[in-house]
Amino acid sequence: MEAIWSWFEWLYEAHGVNLSIFYDSLDRDRFFFGLLTTIRLSLICIVASVVIGVVGAWLQTSRFKWTSRLVQGYIQFFRNTPPLVQLYFFFFAIGGVLPKVPDASGHMVPPIGNFTWAAISLSFFAGAFNVEIFRAGIEAVPKSTSEAAEALGYTRLQSYIYIILPLAFRVCLPSLNNNLVNLVKTTTLAYVIAVPELLYVSSQIWSDQFNVREMMNVLLFTYVGLVAVLVFMMHRWEKTLKIPGYGR
Amino acid sequence: MAESDWTPDQPMVSAKDVHKSFGALEVLKGISLDVMKGECICIIGPSGSGKSTFIRCINALNPINSGSILVEGQEVNDPQLDKLELRKKVGMVFQQYNLFPHKTALQNIMMAPIKVLKEDRDEVEQRARHLVKKVRLDGKEDSYPGELSGGQQQRVAIARSLAMRPDVMLFDEVTAALDPETVKEVLLTIRELAEEGMTCILVTHEMGFAREVANHVYFTDRGVIVEHGPPKTFFTEAEDPRTREFLSQIL
Numbered sequence A: 001m002e003a004i005w006s007w008f009e010w011l012y013e014a015h016g017v018n019l020s021i022f023y024d025s026l027d028r029d030r031f032f033f034g035l036l037t038t039i040r041l042s043l044i045c046i047v048a049s050v051v052i053g054v055v056g057a058w059l060q061t062s063r064f065k066w067t068s069r070l071v072q073g074y075i076q077f078f079r080n081t082p083p084l085v086q087l088y089f090f091f092f093a094i095g096g097v098l099p100k101v102p103d104a105s106g107h108m109v110p111p112i113g114n115f116t117w118a119a120i121s122l123s124f125f126a127g128a129f130n131v132e133i134f135r136a137g138i139e140a141v142p143k144s145t146s147e148a149a150e151a152l153g154y155t156r157l158q159s160y161i162y163i164i165l166p167l168a169f170r171v172c173l174p175s176l177n178n179n180l181v182n183l184v185k186t187t188t189l190a191y192v193i194a195v196p197e198l199l200y201v202s203s204q205i206w207s208d209q210f211n212v213r214e215m216m217n218v219l220l221f222t223y224v225g226l227v228a229v230l231v232f233m234m235h236r237w238e239k240t241l242k243i244p245g246y247g248r
Numbered sequence B: 001m002a003e004s005d006w007t008p009d010q011p012m013v014s015a016k017d018v019h020k021s022f023g024a025l026e027v028l029k030g031i032s033l034d035v036m037k038g039e040c041i042c043i044i045g046p047s048g049s050g051k052s053t054f055i056r057c058i059n060a061l062n063p064i065n066s067g068s069i070l071v072e073g074q075e076v077n078d079p080q081l082d083k084l085e086l087r088k089k090v091g092m093v094f095q096q097y098n099l100f101p102h103k104t105a106l107q108n109i110m111m112a113p114i115k116v117l118k119e120d121r122d123e124v125e126q127r128a129r130h131l132v133k134k135v136r137l138d139g140k141e142d143s144y145p146g147e148l149s150g151g152q153q154q155r156v157a158i159a160r161s162l163a164m165r166p167d168v169m170l171f172d173e174v175t176a177a178l179d180p181e182t183v184k185e186v187l188l189t190i191r192e193l194a195e196e197g198m199t200c201i202l203v204t205h206e207m208g209f210a211r212e213v214a215n216h217v218y219f220t221d222r223g224v225i226v227e228h229g230p231p232k233t234f235f236t237e238a239e240d241p242r243t244r245e246f247l248s249q250i251l
């Protein structure tokens, strides 16, 4: 390991390519922490936005007009405004008016931290798209299939959970895939409210090391890697969900 | 009539003056019929005469506008209707099978008793395997619907309905989407059911089946029952010109 680290040090001294995240233990830790933060933020937002999508799509099929109106309003709001503005809105407009609370050491701090705000804001952002994605999937399930469930005594919720959703999921996986990739890329926005994710720690590193060019390359490669892992897992999942003799 | 008052010597299904409209289109214009326990009745009639609509009204897939349908004394035309209670009593098989494509044949059969009736899984599995044998699909338990022929799928659908242990079975043109060879297998299954004493209401174009198996045949046209009678007399002594014309076309 040490040999690798010192090779990067040599690379810098001999060729001026400053990849301090490899040879400098402070930068290495910072970068690794940023990577973990991005992964954590992405995972939380993926799960939360999928839950929002599933619940939202269910509410949209509800018999009550006001629930589907509510969901429609939510979708319009989050689809038609920039995610950056949404993030600012949550952090400053909502976070700013919440009363401060004492932390463990008695300091007065905001009740919701910047990481949590980023998670909330981005989950709602991606969730709005997921509702539409799931709705399209649900619409692709033949009405006769849910009717068969109804005739067997399934309630609307049971039929949604056991029959419609599993079928809709398979239909909408490709578009869900897209949206989740987008979500992972959008987590960089958390930079603006000082969440120490990849972009944020990288900017700290390059202001200390003056290695913007190198860090930009590192960032791009890291995101390519992250997205590749996500896409790989989604495809694996798609395969395991494949039904013999069904569909395309 | 309260539900608890129902006794097996009363009609299991009793429709009285059922009216049903889709918007301005009146599809059922006063249908009345009684089906006793253990009877098998066939409803025949030209396309669009409201056969499917009527049979779907029996298990409340279509709400009716007026009239009454009693299933074992339970009024279907009731805003407070306990749908689960009704659907436990009434099984239904559709023309297009409508199996759940993401579940194997056995899972299709087992799901409703487990999820809806909350019955014990092992017990349900035993019953499901027994039903698979009954509809002659041994060995197909783990096949997905997409891997089965139309006739096999339809028999899974019948078994799926039977797994709920209904008292009445509704069949809506269940052989209409099948090729002639497989029609036989499915009809045989239904015939055995009827002979075991299952109460059956069939919409069908299979006149041979109606003649041999049905206790009573109803001919509907444009939302009314034109004529009905036991098959012996119905097929030979039909009086109404509409019935005669229909029969002459189809036989």
Ligand SMILES: Nc1ncnc2c1ncn2[C@@H]1O[C@H](COP(=O)(O)OP(=O)(O)OP(=O)(O)O)[C@@H](O)[C@H]1O
Binding pocket: B022, B025, B027, B045, B046, B047, B048, B049, B050, B051, B052, B053, B054, B173
């Ligand atoms: N959900 C619906 N909305 C509007 N009209 C409907 C609906 N379902 C059926 N109809 C109409 O009601 C009439 C009766 O239809 P139904 O399906 O009951 O006929 P059927 O006797 O079963 O015919 P077939 O032999 O072709 O199956 C038709 O004119 C049909 O267009």
Ligand SMILES: [Mg+2]
Binding pocket: B051, B052, B053, B172, B173
């Ligand atoms: Mg029909």
